Amino acid sequence: MAKYDFKCKKCEHIQEEVLKISERDTAKISCAKCGSKSEYTFTPTNFYMHLRGDGWPSKTIREKNARAKRNQVMGQKQKDHVAKPELAPNYDGVRTGTWENAQAMAHDAGKNTQSYTPLIAKEKAKKIKPHKTLKKVG
Secondary structure: OEEEEEEEOOOOOEEEEEEOHHHOOOOOEEOOOOOOEEEEEOOOOOOOEOOOOOOOHHHHHHHHHHHHHHHHHHHHHHHHHOOOOOOOOEEOOEEOOOHHHHHHHHHHOOOOOHHHHHHHHHHHHHOOOOOOOOOOOO
């Protein structure tokens, strides 16, 4: 569908009509003011066309790109908001301050304590070593 300007032959009133492209030359449009016959006038600045449906390339590509960008952002948000559980130092469900304390409690209870050794090593590796103080020069 496209908009066309029709000019009245009698009173020179210009009116817009929305017609199919194939109907433009055969349309019998009468003037809205005086009722006499109007004829098509070409005005290049007043061109309007409405493309219906989803098959038009510019619209499809634009929507596809927008969906891809949205999915990428949402995927990252989901990754960022997933809780990452961390095993807390404990023995038999009772939380302790360190894995060494948990190992000691297990040893006192007569349990096997070998499973605590890698956890104690990780805990020691994470602890921050104190920084060396810098001497002022000068």
